Amino acid sequence: MRLRAEIWVAAYLKRLSLLNIPAFVVAKGDTTAGAVLIKLNTLDGNARLYQRAFDLMSGDRTWVVLSEGRETDVDTSVTAQRSFDPDLWVIEVEDKDARHLLDDPSLA
Numbered sequence: 001m002r003l004r005a006e007i008w009v010a011a012y013l014k015r016l017s018l019l020n021i022p023a024f025v026v027a028k029g030d031t032t033a034g035a036v037l038i039k040l041n042t043l044d045g046n047a048r049l050y051q052r053a054f055d056l057m058s059g060d061r062t063w064v065v066l067s068e069g070r071e072t073d074v075d076t077s078v079t080a081q082r083s084f085d086p087d088l089w090v091i092e093v094e095d096k097d098a099r100h101l102l103d104d105p106s107l108a
Contacts, residue, residue: 006031009089015101016093023093026078030087037066037081039074039092040100047074050102063102 003011009025016023029035038050049067054060067077082088093100 002033004032005029005034005036005089009036009091012091012101015104015106019099019101021093021095021099021101023091025089026092027082027088027090029085029089034087034089035085036089036091037078038063038100038102039078039090040098041071041092041094042098043094043096045071047071048098049074049077050100 013023013025026039036052040048040050042048046069048065050063051066053062053064055062066081067074078090082090
């Protein structure tokens with residue numbers, strides 16, 4: 001069973017805040033089943049955009065890089081994604097050490 005999107009987002013933001021990693025919701029999506037994009041802003045003019053991928057063979061969900069490079073280019077990618085999926089959540093994480101916690105199994 002999958003968590004509602006709003007519950008996963010709240011848990012993710014809480015985990016980040018416990019480690020003093022600033023993060024905020026840039027775009028609120030569908031509360032039940034909206035997909036989530038994570039923008040990691042490394043505060044040096046660069047960023048990475050993560051999306052969740054589903055492996056049909058294993059059933060595993062993993063986070064993969066959708067876009068990376070200059071922050072303005074990543075923002076363009078976010079805008080493009082939101083243009084065809086208005087139910088999409090976008091969370092921005094700001095951390096110069098590039099911490100995002102997406103590899104933490106408790107956030108799967």
